Amino acid sequence: MSNITVCARFRPLSSKEKRDHGANICIQSVDSESFIIKDEKDEGFTFSFDKVFYEKSKQADVYEFLVLPIVRDSLNAINGTIIAYGQTGAGKTYSMEGLNILESDEEKKGILPRVVDGLFACIRSSDESTKYSIKLSMVEIYMEKVRDLFDLSKDNIQIKESKTQGILLSGATEISLLDPSEALQSLSSGIANRAVGETQMNMASSRSHCLYMFTVHQESTIEKRVKFGKLVLVDLAGSEKVEKTGAEGRILEEAKTINKSLSALGNVINALTRGSLAKANHIPYRDSKLTRILQDSLGGSSRTALLCCCSPSPSNVSESLSSLRFGARAKHIKTSPFVKGDEEKSSKKSEAPSATRDHASYEKILEKMGERLNAEDVKLLEELFIQAGLFDDLNTTEDLESAFQDVVQQTISSLMQAVEELRFTVDKLERENKALKERLAVAEMFNALPDNGANSVTFNYPAVFNFGDSNSDTGELVAALGDFLDLPNGQTYFKTPSGRFCNGRLIVDFLMDAMDLPFLNAYLDSIGAPSFRKGCNFAAAGSTINPPTAQAVSPFPIGVQVAQFLRFKARVLELLAKGNKLNKYLPAEDYFQKALYMFDIGQNDLAGSFYSKTFDQVLAYIPAVLTEFENAIKTLYDQGARNFWIHNTAPLGCLAQNVAKFGTDPSSLDEQGCVSKHNQAAKVFNLQLHALVKKWQGQYTDSNFTYVDIYTIKSNLIANYSKLGKQNCHSLV
Numbered sequence: 001m002s003n004i005t006v007c008a009r010f011r012p013l014s015s016k017e018k019r020d021h022g023a024n025i026c027i028q029s030v031d032s033e034s035f036i037i038k039d040e041k042d043e044g045f046t047f048s049f050d051k052v053f054y055e056k057s058k059q060a061d062v063y064e065f066l067v068l069p070i071v072r073d074s075l076n077a078i079n080g081t082i083i084a085y086g087q088t089g090a091g092k093t094y095s096m097e098g099l100n101i102l103e104s105d106e107e108k109k110g111i112l113p114r115v116v117d118g119l120f121a122c123i124r125s126s127d128e129s130t131k132y133s134i135k136l137s138m139v140e141i142y143m144e145k146v147r148d149l150f151d152l153s154k155d156n157i158q159i160k161e162s163k164t165q166g167i168l169l170s171g172a173t174e175i176s177l178l179d180p181s182e183a184l185q186s187l188s189s190g191i192a193n194r195a196v197g198e199t200q201m202n203m204a205s206s207r208s209h210c211l212y213m214f215t216v217h218q219e220s221t222i223e224k225r226v227k228f229g230k231l232v233l234v235d236l237a238g239s240e241k242v243e244k245t246g247a248e249g250r251i252l253e254e255a256k257t258i259n260k261s262l263s264a265l266g267n268v269i270n271a272l273t274r275g276s277l278a279k280a281n282h283i284p285y286r287d288s289k290l291t292r293i294l295q296d297s298l299g300g301s302s303r304t305a306l307l308c309c310c311s312p313s314p315s316n317v318s319e320s321l322s323s324l325r326f327g328a329r330a331k332h333i334k335t336s337p338f339v340k341g342d343e344e345k346s347s348k349k350s351e352a353p354s355a356t357r358d359h360a361s362y363e364k365i366l367e368k369m370g371e372r373l374n375a376e377d378v379k380l381l382e383e384l385f386i387q388a389g390l391f392d393d394l395n396t397t398e399d400l401e402s403a404f405q406d407v408v409q410q411t412i413s414s415l416m417q418a419v420e421e422l423r424f425t426v427d428k429l430e431r432e433n434k435a436l437k438e439r440l441a442v443a444e445m446f447n448a449l450p451d452n453g454a455n456s457v458t459f460n461y462p463a464v465f466n467f468g469d470s471n472s473d474t475g476e477l478v479a480a481l482g483d484f485l486d487l488p489n490g491q492t493y494f495k496t497p498s499g500r501f502c503n504g505r506l507i508v509d510f511l512m513d514a515m516d517l518p519f520l521n522a523y524l525d526s527i528g529a530p531s532f533r534k535g536c537n538f539a540a541a542g543s544t545i546n547p548p549t550a551q552a553v554s555p556f557p558i559g560v561q562v563a564q565f566l567r568f569k570a571r572v573l574e575l576l577a578k579g580n581k582l583n584k585y586l587p588a589e590d591y592f593q594k595a596l597y598m599f600d601i602g603q604n605d606l607a608g609s610f611y612s613k614t615f616d617q618v619l620a621y622i623p624a625v626l627t628e629f630e631n632a633i634k635t636l637y638d639q640g641a642r643n644f645w646i647h648n649t650a651p652l653g654c655l656a657q658n659v660a661k662f663g664t665d666p667s668s669l670d671e672q673g674c675v676s677k678h679n680q681a682a683k684v685f686n687l688q689l690h691a692l693v694k695k696w697q698g699q700y701t702d703s704n705f706t707y708v709d710i711y712t713i714k715s716n717l718i719a720n721y722s723k724l725g726k727q728n729c730h731s732l733v
């Protein structure tokens, strides 16, 4: 007999997924039956199904391949079932119903309206000697209760089993369908009664399993024969992880019930796929209402099709993988003669009067189990039977065996689920632990500072003298080169290129704002009448601490910037002494002592060395860079500077140019996609710089040194880049 037909369907990316990950997808098509999916660790898994419907597939393709053959069979009295499986928002309802069940757009129509058209078309074209009638029932399984969607007062429909008709829903409303448009109206009113909740994953997420059951009744006037074909379409509730949806309270209970019934479906599929062991392998249909109703479809002689709906987005890859694995397992189910035997067994069971209970056999079995198990386990099993209410159902030795297997299976599956949940928790805790350790390291770094914390930072300086590179260059390099930057530099705040290598403001601009001081003018930008009253900026893009070498350029290394400062100071003092009328544009004499001296430099020393040095050589180079820094600080101190802010170096490995140059091998990248070695070098540099700042504070006791941990601030921005509306982290360094 044939296997279940299993297909995978990938919907197009949603707008949220596009916002979070751009156009990235985690699947790569191999052909119309196979594809490769890459998980979070970039490991690829190949899946093959009867057919794969990619993002551009049409609703009609899905119907024609997966459903139409089953619709045709149902008119030949062969039962058929079509199941849509997948995470919330993966496209199950879209595949089943289309955008709206009453949608007349031919392209977007889902499976259901096509089934309706298909059934009526087949009937119209059949020969006149056969009379057909179609009936429709619609139920949903919500919180393990079967509700009639055509009559909500029937909210706990019982599932029965008949020897001739198989599984039946006792008392469920059946509507006779006379034509396609009436059928669609009936479906639409049933759908409107579905329980829908709201989760973060999908605003209109269906929280129940919905079953559409068409019964095709046919009567041959020639053969005087009556036949039935049952066609069941199942739109399952979402298979997502509870943790991801942020479910709480009732929604959490719903999610747990959904997950339980879906894992029961998985267990039934697992048990069925064990093939020849089937005799010894009890199929736990009774573990959930869903599996009990689908008993005929999954294990009987009906034809079954499974559509695994998935998102192609990397953000949903673990859910997609679990849906695909479910589909891959289902592919191995064979409708086997054993299952028929099992059915017969079940029907015998329901017919057996309870008075014939065979307690002697029951005890005999327990005795037999005692030969294999110790007394404590036998006792435990007895208790489990009582808890599961199995005593009342135990009529024969076979019942007992089957109940025993049920209990064992249930215990195994709940243990497996517990292991899976524990694994997930361990993973989560490990991740949290790692993040906490990193935060702790940073906090320790800050605590070690003699003068740390926002409260101790004084924003009370008459002027600022700044030294640095492009991070704080407000026009120095552009003035030096006599060059202009084009837009987009300056476009978001200044509305014109401002000499900054930035679209808007730099950190130094925000700091000046916070200190109620005007933006700093570049030392060389002296055309017009720039005011240097509140300070001066010597930072120039591309500059380093160490002097340039044949391998590394540096427009104005820190030594030159300090020399420029000395010249600036001498000139100011000279002009002040002359009582020049332009003095109002110059700092007052005492400002040189009261001012804040800011430094944001060193990143180019590190990043530049990676072009000519090995990682170890870069690390070995750091002390020389810091010695040069120390000389600059000493010169300024000797000149009367007393307030110093030292910015450490940002995560260089996240700079776009470093990723492009040094990050082509994926193993060189960290979890954020940044070059690990560059970030490690920045951390080593920062640790040594931090120690040096502490040394200065001890050495220059009449001064204030503040170490500014820009690395951590930027790391946090990078880790949260998507929340800031950025497509990657590289624009944040």
Ligand SMILES: Nc1ncnc2c1ncn2[C@@H]1O[C@H](COP(=O)(O)OP(=O)(O)OP(=O)(O)O)[C@@H](O)[C@H]1O
Residues within 6 Å of the ligand: 010, 011, 012, 014, 055, 086, 087, 088, 089, 090, 091, 092, 093, 094, 095, 099, 202, 204, 205, 206, 207, 236, 237, 238, 239, 309
């Ligand atoms: N193949 C597709 N083409 C275009 N849009 C799609 C496709 N599949 C799904 N969508 C859209 O994606 C969104 C989520 O799909 P849908 O509601 O079908 O998910 P679901 O799996 O049924 O979720 P739930 O389990 O919560 O019911 C909907 O807006 C739907 O219109």
